[in-house]
Amino acid sequence: MKTAVLTDSTAYIPEDVRKKWGIHMVPLSVIFGEESYQEEIDITAEEFYSKVKQSNELPKTSQPSIGMITDLFEELSKDYDAVISIHLSSGISGTYQAAVSAGNMVEGIEVYPFDSEISCMAQGFYVLEAAQMAREGRRPEAILSRLNEMKETMRGYFIVDDLTHLHRGGRLSAGQALVGSLLQVKPVLHFVDTKIVPFEKIRTKKKALKRILELLAEEAQKGKQIEACVIHANVPEEGEKLKKKIEEAHDHVHVTLSYFGPVIGTHLGEGALGICWYIK
Ligand code: MYR
Known part of the structure; x- marks a missing residue:
């Protein structure tokens, strides 16, 4: 077969x-006004983030x-x-x-x-x-x-610089009052039952990243081989730094670097960072 x-x-x-x-x-697509681009075919992540800066309109996805x-x-x-x-x-x-x-x-x-x-x-x-x-x-x-x-051990935690992208695109599953309070902080986000929800409200980006690293460390303590990936939205240096931290802290975590491309970047905004992993 x-x-x-x-x-x-x-x-x-x-x-x-x-x-x-x-x-x-x-491919999924990003749409700027009348123009539609199939991501990974017509538009790269770098081109997308630079187009967002030049464009008056915010992109949509399909x-x-x-x-x-x-x-x-x-x-x-x-x-x-x-x-x-x-x-x-x-x-x-x-x-x-x-x-x-x-x-x-x-x-x-x-x-x-x-x-x-x-x-x-x-x-x-x-x-x-x-x-x-x-x-x-x-x-x-x-x-x-x-x-x-x-799926049983797959985890993904991420933070965004500006929560309004996720909220505007209707991809944040949180009540209006909660969204209001989340806009003031840097919540760690994750998926529950297929939807994006806040995991914890954290005051600063530094502390939020530290918390995600702690969650990975809790898993790594169990001693099993872990496959992890740091994902960034057009902030490769920050991604590399996180990757290095993970490599230095755990010898049985294999970690790679990836990116939030145009479609996901539309909903997270530039500067988002995430770490995902599973037990091999
Ligand atoms: C569509 O138009 O059908 C695409 C909608 C994509 C929504 C993306 C929302 C953010 C996903 C974050 C993933 C983080 C994984 C670690």
Whole structure:
């Protein structure tokens, strides 16, 4: 049985890595006024952040259409028997639901949609694992079962410089009164049941990052091998600094650096930082 792995652009897996592992990708888009750009294809993260600075209008985002995903599945059906389709959390985007609908429409390929319930490199971790297992010839059911096992230890905590982006885009699940109080501080955010919610209210960025590092350290204390990733929104030096701190503190945490690209950057704003991890 030949199984393909498809993800969306918000995993931000670099093109060379996608090519190496045969990972297929469907893009989400950012829209500036009348102009729409498919991220990772028409616009890079650097171009996006510089365009935001020059533009009078704030960008919007959109998910891929069901038709676009159906076309991709149909294309894949020529070479594969099945496809695992891994997407950003269904609580923040309709992409996963679009993959489910497209999967119900196509014939000639078994479609297994997977809701990562998170996004960015945490989603990427699922994708890389699935791609490796698919290459080993593992069956889709075995791959999905491993992804669900990974979900039990997958964590992602992040902070933003300005919460109004998340609030404006309707992606912050918190009552109006709570949002008001959060705007004064630097809350640590995370996903619960597919949605973004505040984890803890913290006064300063420095303390919020320290708290995220503590949460990782609590996990690392258990002594198991951890795969982690620091993610930044156009602040690579800050990302590198965090990565170095993690490397110096824990020898059984393998850590990489990734970025919040255009679509996620639209909702988090420049300067956001996050760390995600799972127990290997
Ligand atoms: C769409 O238009 O369908 C895309 C909406 C994307 C919302 C993004 C919200 C922020 C996600 C933060 C992920 C942090 C992962 C560690």
